[in-house]
Amino acid sequence: MRKSVVPVALALALTACGPKSEPSAPAASTAPAAPAAPAASGPCELNLFIWSEYIDPEIVTGFEKETGCKVTIDLYEDNETMVAKLQGGGDALYDVVVPGNYIIPVMVNLKLLQPLNRANIPNLANLDDKFVNPSYDPNNTYSAAYQWGTIGIYMRKSGQPIDETWGLMFDETSKLGPFLLMDSIREMMGSVLKYQGKSINTTDPAELRAAGDLLLAAKNRSQGFEGGVGGKNKVLGKAVTAAIVYNGDAVRGMTDDPETVYFVPREGGVIWVDNLAIPAKAPHLAAAEKFINYILDAKVGAQLSNFNQYATPNKAAKAFITPADLANTAIYPPAEMMAKLEFVSDLGEGNKLYDEVWTQVKSK
Secondary structure, eight states: OOOOOOOOOHHHHHHHOOOOOSSSSGGGGGOOOOOOOOOOOOOEEEEEEEETOOOOHHHHHHHHHHHOOOEEEEESHHHHHHHHHHHHTGGOOSSEEBBBBGGHHHHHHHOBBBOOGGGOGGGGGGBOGGSSOOOOOOOSOOOOOEEEEEEEEEEOOOSOOOSTTTHHHTTTTOOOOSSEEEHHHHHHHHHHHHTTTTTOOOHHHHHHHHHHHHHHHHHHHSEEOHHHHHHHHHHTTTOEEEEEEEEEHHHHHHHOOEEEEEEEEEEOOOEEEEEEBBBOOOSSSHHHHHHHHHHHSSSHHHHHHHHOOOOOOBGGGGGGGEEEEHTTTSSHHHHHHHTEEEEEOOOOOGGHHHHHHHHHHHHH
């Protein structure tokens, strides 16, 4: 489950560990060839390292029955933990990991991932065009989209029409009531930048300073910063009127309390994607390829999203998605909103600008 985007400071530190000459998102033509799957020896095994509560147990059971592979699952709660584990030798322990889009270029630069052998994963053809050749992994060299979602405003209904704009929080004349900001640097800065009509990946110092000023002013009017789950819970508990959260948290919140609502403001915002990838020294490469191909099957992909209530990146799966979920714009934004969403990019040295602004906002 998508819970955080790796902080800029960590991204810089991790990237610094890798070769300075490598680009943040290497083109497919520069990637090493995918190694051939070794001959199987002994029983088939698969070691999966994944976010907690992020896969239907029946999918795991189905994969085991179809392939004869025994699946062992380890869990993590954030990208930082996953990367640290791989750096500590986990790249030779795990067969499949599920990194967020922003961390993939860092992992590639650290040589923690290996290229996908497309010939062994034919269901890659099921990916929707939006998730083919993404900016964070050109030509899907190292990854295949698993689930995706958005960042937006989750709030209590007031009985009056809601003006669906980031201005509810960033316009000082807004009468929203008590609200919470999201404690996540790029997503929070991206929301402000979108409100100002800028790209969430700008590296213009003047634009970032202006965004920082606006965010600081909003912070001083708010109840502070909170994670997505915490923000959702405080809206449910009526401690605040609104919070910036991940859409999956909001969908579950709306199920618990129909008097709450979620939307991505009309200015647009951040789109996040969690991805399937194979560690550089995966011990069971053939099983890893089988698993990724299995997840990308149309019916299995639908089963996954029907369980998680996150959006599927699998165009072939949409025919099997629960109709109510498919019609839910909190899960599947309409086409006009999709055009306004941006992936968070690794900006290399430009990350320092965000880090400086964020530090100033949090410290004042």
